[in-house]
Amino acid sequence: MSRLFVRLTLGVITLFQLSAPVTAGTLDDYYLQQFGETRNAQRQKAVLSAAPEAPEAQGAARCGMPLKHGLRRDWKLLEPTTQKILAKQLAMPALSGPEQSVVSFGGHFKVHYTTSGSDTPKVSQINTWPGLSNITTPAAWARQVAETFEQVYSSYSGSYNYRPAPLPLNSTSGTYDIYLQELSGMGLYGYAEQPTLANGYIDQNYNVGQPFPNSYSSYIVLENDFAENLYTGLHEGPYTPLQSLQITAAHEYHHAIQYGYNYYFDIWYAEATSTWMEDELYDSVNQLYNYIPNWFTQSTMSLDIDESTSTGGGYGRWIFNRYLSEKHTPVMIRDAWERVAGINSPNGYDIPMAPVLESVLSSTYGASLSNDFFGFAKRVYTKEWSTHLSEIGKIHPYSPVASYSMYPVTNTSITLPHYSFAYYAFTPAAGVPSLTITVAKSAGIQTAAFRKSSGIVTEIIANTDGSSYTDNAFRSADEVVLLIANTSGSFDSANANVSTDGLTAPVTPTPTVSGSSSGGCFIATAAYGSYLHPQVQLLRKFRDEHLLSNAPGRAFVALYYRTSPPVADYIARHPVLRGITRLAMTPLVLTVAHPLAIFYLFLLTGTIYIALRRRKRPV
Amino acid sequence: MSRIITFLLVFLIGTMLSTPISAASKRPADVWNYYHFDGTAFAPGPADAGTAFVAVREKVQPVVLTTEAVVPESVELPDDSGVIAGICYFQSSGGKLGSGRSFNPCPRIPLLIFSAGKQLVTVQTDDHGYFVVVLPAGVYSVSNGPFAAEINVERGITTLVPLRAGKRMVD
Numbered sequence: 001m002s003r004l005f006v007r008l009t010l011g012v013i014t015l016f017q018l019s020a021p022v023t024a025g026t027l028d029d030y031y032l033q034q035f036g037e038t039r040n041a042q043r044q045k046a047v048l049s050a051a052p053e054a055p056e057a058q059g060a061a062r063c064g065m066p067l068k069h070g071l072r073r074d075w076k077l078l079e080p081t082t083q084k085i086l087a088k089q090l091a092m093p094a095l096s097g098p099e100q101s102v103v104s105f106g107g108h109f110k111v112h113y114t115t116s117g118s119d120t121p122k123v124s125q126i127n128t129w130p131g132l133s134n135i136t137t138p139a140a141w142a143r144q145v146a147e148t149f150e151q152v153y154s155s156y157s158g159s160y161n162y163r164p165a166p167l168p169l170n171s172t173s174g175t176y177d178i179y180l181q182e183l184s185g186m187g188l189y190g191y192a193e194q195p196t197l198a199n200g201y202i203d204q205n206y207n208v209g210q211p212f213p214n215s216y217s218s219y220i221v222l223e224n225d226f227a228e229n230l231y232t233g234l235h236e237g238p239y240t241p242l243q244s245l246q247i248t249a250a251h252e253y254h255h256a257i258q259y260g261y262n263y264y265f266d267i268w269y270a271e272a273t274s275t276w277m278e279d280e281l282y283d284s285v286n287q288l289y290n291y292i293p294n295w296f297t298q299s300t301m302s303l304d305i306d307e308s309t310s311t312g313g314g315y316g317r318w319i320f321n322r323y324l325s326e327k328h329t330p331v332m333i334r335d336a337w338e339r340v341a342g343i344n345s346p347n348g349y350d351i352p353m354a355p356v357l358e359s360v361l362s363s364t365y366g367a368s369l370s371n372d373f374f375g376f377a378k379r380v381y382t383k384e385w386s387t388h389l390s391e392i393g394k395i396h397p398y399s400p401v402a403s404y405s406m407y408p409v410t411n412t413s414i415t416l417p418h419y420s421f422a423y424y425a426f427t428p429a430a431g432v433p434s435l436t437i438t439v440a441k442s443a444g445i446q447t448a449a450f451r452k453s454s455g456i457v458t459e460i461i462a463n464t465d466g467s468s469y470t471d472n473a474f475r476s477a478d479e480v481v482l483l484i485a486n487t488s489g490s491f492d493s494a495n496a497n498v499s500t501d502g503l504t505a506p507v508t509p510t511p512t513v514s515g516s517s518s519g520g521c522f523i524a525t526a527a528y529g530s531y532l533h534p535q536v537q538l539l540r541k542f543r544d545e546h547l548l549s550n551a552p553g554r555a556f557v558a559l560y561y562r563t564s565p566p567v568a569d570y571i572a573r574h575p576v577l578r579g580i581t582r583l584a585m586t587p588l589v590l591t592v593a594h595p596l597a598i599f600y601l602f603l604l605t606g607t608i609y610i611a612l613r614r615r616k617r618p619v
Numbered sequence: 620m621s622r623i624i625t626f627l628l629v630f631l632i633g634t635m636l637s638t639p640i641s642a643a644s645k646r647p648a649d650v651w652n653y654y655h656f657d658g659t660a661f662a663p664g665p666a667d668a669g670t671a672f673v674a675v676r677e678k679v680q681p682v683v684l685t686t687e688a689v690v691p692e693s694v695e696l697p698d699d700s701g702v703i704a705g706i707c708y709f710q711s712s713g714g715k716l717g718s719g720r721s722f723n724p725c726p727r728i729p730l731l732i733f734s735a736g737k738q739l740v741t742v743q744t745d746d747h748g749y750f751v752v753v754l755p756a757g758v759y760s761v762s763n764g765p766f767a768a769e770i771n772v773e774r775g776i777t778t779l780v781p782l783r784a785g786k787r788m789v790d
Contacts, residue, residue: 187717189790191789191790193787200707200725201728202765252788271788274788306659307720308720348782
């Protein structure tokens with residue numbers, strides 16, 4: 001009996017050992033099949049079954065949270081090649097229930113969704129909207145999502161001729177991944193990103209590296225149904241779930257395309273382009289007009305400020321793309337993205353887009369960003385848009401920084417950062433038959449004046465002096481407006497003075513690029529080795545508070561910024577010179593840091609000197 | 620005679636003035652300077668309460684703090700050494716219904732430091748996503764997976780580096 005037991009035990013152990021490799025293969029295949037990944041043909045191990053059917057063809061294979069937990073548990077038992085294929089599954093979003101998927105008919109997109117938990121699309125709220133009564137299951141909505149993305153893909157790769165978003169290097173399905181998750185709690189329409197692995201690094205399979213050096217793949221997470229009032233009840237709505245889906249698909253997939261051109265794209269322009277494309281692809285959904293008012297009411301902020309709907313940054317700037325596309329065709333915008341593709345990141349930072357736009361406009365279109373920004377600023381008032389004509393009324397009107405109805409207007413000043421503008425409005429007043437506006441402007445400033453009468457806008461040609469505008473029939477005008485724009489990318493404190501009494505004060509020279517707040521003191525930075533060095537910071541503060549606040553100081557700073565870079569460069573490359581410069585700058589730094597103490601020291605020295613001179617004189 | 624006395628007095632005053640100036644130029648700055656990460660770059664000043672920031676002082680090892688109430692201990696840097704300090708973060712940009720740019724620090728992730736193409740050392744970020752590494756003066760590359768920044772380490776100087784680990788486009 002005992003011998004039988006021993007033999008049985010040995011037999012079981014032997015069988016177990018023999019089956020181990022097969023079991024391993026089964027485990028690998030099991031996970032590969034469940035996640036809809038096919039085996040690589042070069043793999044050594046035999047495949048136990050035919051390539052698995054696509055999950056969607058099986059009627060929703062399940063690979064949700066429990067499966068991902070299992071994958072984590074069994075990770076070390078899998079072969080390296082299987083781990084490589086399935087690594088993204090651990091980094092991808094986990095839905096609230098078993099995951100199902102549907103592939104678009106065109107085969108470019110796989111939509112992942114669930115029918116359990118909070119991520120389940122609320123079809124009962126979707127199908128109450130006109131035209132959506134056929135959405136009776138989450139699968140039907142997922143199908144709608146997939147086909148909407150297919151439509152977007154077709155537009156981008158067809159008529160707009162963009163490169164499709166690249167797929168991860170280890171993609172075997174050939175589809176771009178989209179996940180439907182409940183995002184209304186976070187107030188999001190969707191997002192695009194790369195999966196992050198357990199070690200905190202982005203999955204290297206998404207670092208595609210072709211056809212451009214910084215090409216990245218991505219995936220998209222979408223709000224699961226866009227059924228909440230948050231989306232449907234926005235200004236100028238209502239917006240149906242399908243409309244929100246359409247513009248979000250157009251928006252997010254353009255981000256995916258942008259990642260494909262260059263990971264280091266400039267975010268404000270990415271949002272400006274994605275938002276602009278919403279209306280190009282889905283003209284009837286006009287939600288994007290909501291983002292313009294916060295730009296036009298804060299037009300003294302630069303074109304390329306950080307994205308934020310509260311300032312119109314990024315999102316509101318889409319209207320500038322409409323101007324560019326009307327003037328140069330939409331191809332110009334794509335050209336700008338293709339130009340970015342070939343540019344290296346400046347040491348891990350994003351690539352500033354304004355110089356890229358300038359480069360494309362000047363090299364390909366015989367234009368300049370300066371002139372186009374000025375043309376755009378004019379159009380804000382004239383509204384002479386040539387496309388989307390039925391929507392011109394949706395574009396927020398110009399918003400003056402000051403309005404006058406009592407005259408004369410005495411000297412008033414404005415300082416503008418790069419690529420920004422301001423309007424002044426003048427309305428007729430009794431006893432003022434004509435109006436002459438005089439402007440003094442620093443480098444970087446361009447001006448224009450317009451007269452509106454009976455709703456018709458005409459541009460007032462500048463007087464022969466080039467610095468004043470006269471409306472001899474001011475009394476009959478609805479209003480006269482003056483546009484002041486900083487159309488330069490180099491001057492951050494361009495300024496202008498305006499008056500209607502002819503006593504406009506002269507302006508002060510404009511300090512060069514970003515001089516007011518972010519520019520560095522070149523020589524001090526070179527000498528102290530860092531822009532963030534405390535002494536450099538001290539000198540920068542002195543510059544901002546005591547030099548840039550007055551005309552002679554600004555002139556000195558402008559001169560310094562023109563002449564110092566080559567000197568600073570030479571100093572930075574010679575350690576001995578850096579030491580000498582630091583020593584030489586010490587009295588200056590001490591004077592700036594302790595002005596009173598230095599003053600008293602000089603007073604003391606002077607007193608001693610005078611006393612000595614007096615003692616020397618004969619009595 | 621009086622000329623000689625005048626000369627001697629001026630020389631004495633000059634010496635008295637230049638000695639502290641010379642000394643001041645050689646000794647470390649005696650105050651800590653605070654820098655916080657604003658989502659894009661390091662900016663002067665401490666961060667909001669409870670959020671980490673870096674205290675920097677010349678020729679002294681920088682310290683990551685969460686409150687100004689703590690006076691950092693001064694650990695002098697070795698001769699010919701400088702410091703790379705910074706934060707590794709995940710950038711989150713945009714938001715149609717939100718308010719724009721934000722970031723999440725990446726705690727406890729390894730960063731690789733290369734010199735002349737060879738991996739020199741690995742440093743791990745702390746619980747706040749910050750890292751501090753003392754290195755001999757020279758040029759280094761700090762990388763987090765595919766993302767890297769080239770840094771010139773100067774003697775006695777702390778160079779602050781914001782190292783992005785990811786970029787999420789939110790709408």
